[in-house]
Amino acid sequence: MTEMSPEAMKTRELSRGGMLLEKTPLESYVPPAMPSLIGLSRAELMEKLAEVGVAPHQRKMRAQQLWHWMYVRGAQSFDEMSNVSKDMRAELAKHFTVARPEIVAEQVSSDGTRKWLLRLPSGHASERPHEVECVYIPETDRGTLCVSSQVGCTLNCSFCHTGTQRLVRNLTAGEIVGQVMIARDRLNDWVDRETPNGNRLVTNVVMMGMGEPLYNFDNVKAAMEIASDGDGLSLSKRRITLSTSGVVPEIPRWGEEADTMLAISLHATNDALRDELVPLNRKYPIAELLDACRNYPGASNARRITFEYVMLKGVNDSLDDAKLLVKLLKGIPAKINLIPFNPWPGSQYECSNWDQIEKFSEYVFNAGYSSPVRTPRGRDILAACGQLKSETEKLSARERQALRAMAMTD
Ligand code: SAH
Numbered sequence: 115m116t117e118m119s120p121e122a123m124k125t126r127e128l129s130r131g132g133m134l135l136e137k138t139p140l141e142s143y144v145p146p147a148m149p150s151l152i153g154l155s156r157a158e159l160m161e162k163l164a165e166v167g168v169a170p171h172q173r174k175m176r177a178q179q180l181w182h183w184m185y186v187r188g189a190q191s192f193d194e195m196s197n198v199s200k201d202m203r204a205e206l207a208k209h210f211t212v213a214r215p216e217i218v219a220e221q222v223s224s225d226g227t228r229k230w231l232l233r234l235p236s237g238h239a240s241e242r243p244h245e246v247e248c249v250y251i252p253e254t255d256r257g258t259l260c261v262s263s264q265v266g267c268t269l270n271c272s273f274c275h276t277g278t279q280r281l282v283r284n285l286t287a288g289e290i291v292g293q294v295m296i297a298r299d300r301l302n303d304w305v306d307r308e309t310p311n312g313n314r315l316v317t318n319v320v321m322m323g324m325g326e327p328l329y330n331f332d333n334v335k336a337a338m339e340i341a342s343d344g345d346g347l348s349l350s351k352r353r354i355t356l357s358t359s360g361v362v363p364e365i366p367r368w369g370e371e372a373d374t375m376l377a378i379s380l381h382a383t384n385d386a387l388r389d390e391l392v393p394l395n396r397k398y399p400i401a402e403l404l405d406a407c408r409n410y411p412g413a414s415n416a417r418r419i420t421f422e423y424v425m426l427k428g429v430n431d432s433l434d435d436a437k438l439l440v441k442l443l444k445g446i447p448a449k450i451n452l453i454p455f456n457p458w459p460g461s462q463y464e465c466s467n468w469d470q471i472e473k474f475s476e477y478v479f480n481a482g483y484s485s486p487v488r489t490p491r492g493r494d495i496l497a498a499c500g501q502l503k504s505e506t507e508k509l510s511a512r513e514r515q516a517l518r519a520m521a522m523t524d
Pocket residue numbers: 271273274275321322323324325326327357358359378379422424453454455456457458499500501
């Protein structure tokens with residue numbers, strides 16, 4: 115594992131002591147010499163076609179063809195685009211690619227969960243590559259893809275592994291929607307002759323991987339526009355959920371401009387505790403966060419806001435907490451998602467006991483809330499919530515062993 119630098123240690127200590135709200139500067143991003151067309155809007159795609167000399171009257175039709183090949187058929191090279199002329203294909207290949215982020219590892223869990231480690235270009239040649247993870251979780255009635263929005267995260271939630279990572283940068287729109295495409299590639303989930311309208315394996319997207327998506331608003335929005343485009347990847351916005359730790363000013367804007375489902379990482383029922391667990395709470399306390407939820411455009415009983423609540427033993431899991439939670443959410447069309455805490459090496463919390471989680475869940479259920487307990491998935495491959503951390507900050511063999519042991523105890 116990479117030795118932790120003194121600054122990193124300081125960052126950790128400060129966050130433990132409850133001092134540090136956010137880590138500072140984001141790393142730079144330098145696009146590759148041959149840019150990928152993945153992630154551009156239709157208008158941007160037409161601009162690129164203009165740059166390589168496509169006549170104005172042809173641009174719209176050409177962009178439409180490319181869009182279909184990229185997002186319906188999943189073409190990985192211009193060569194596959196059989197209805198585009200040979201000359202045109204050659205010209206495009208001179209300037210662009212349709213590359214997704216590079217897959218450096220694929221792990222399949224005993225429960226079918228799959229995790230991909232993806233390598234992205236870094237700012238400088240001498241710099242370590244930037245890496246993120248993307249996780250596919252198959253269930254009987256759906257397949258959910260958990261997508262990352264940043265390398266690491268500038269926020270320092272005290273129970274989250276990603277928050278301990280120092281290196282942070284925003285992903286581009288192409289790197290975000292590219293994760294959906296990688297899942298379709300690897301799961302053989304593109305439309306073909308046999309399955310023109312067939313069932314897809316990836317049916318839902320949750321922005322719950324690494325990073326705070328509302329801190330990368332424009333790129334996440336552009337990526338979700340492409341993911342939900344009816345002539346392309348075709349995921350309905352009702353099957354896309356953005357999870358935020360509570361960037362209050364961006365919540366109404368997200369609702370108005372992107373209009374996906376919303377999940378809030380609440381985790382505590384009073385400000386003193388939430389300040390500790392989710393330090394961003396010091397900037398945007400619970401009352402302001404819940405007001406933003408009350409006013410979230412499009413929220414209704416049919417389109418409920420999910421409140422995520424991580425179960426931490428002896429910290430936020432008492433029946434009094436459950437009562438307060440129900441009281442706080444009064445008047446908001448809400449679902450509650452209880453997440454058993456997923457431990458990671460060096461974490462200072464333990465997961466609540468199962469009987470406590472059940473009691474908590476029962477109270478919330480009797481108060482009229484659907485309150486599924488999120489089954490931990492892919493723990494053997496470190497794919498569960500909050501365990502994501504890029505391999506560049508690798509675990510030592512001892513840490514891996516400790517983690518496996520923890521995952522097997524409950
Ligand atoms: N940054 C966004 C989205 C990514 S985190 C957010 O915080 O909402 C996705 C979910 O996993 C959040 O609810 C987060 O609080 C939760 N989480 C983080 N670490 C966890 C851990 N170790 N165990 C269980 N859930 C965790």
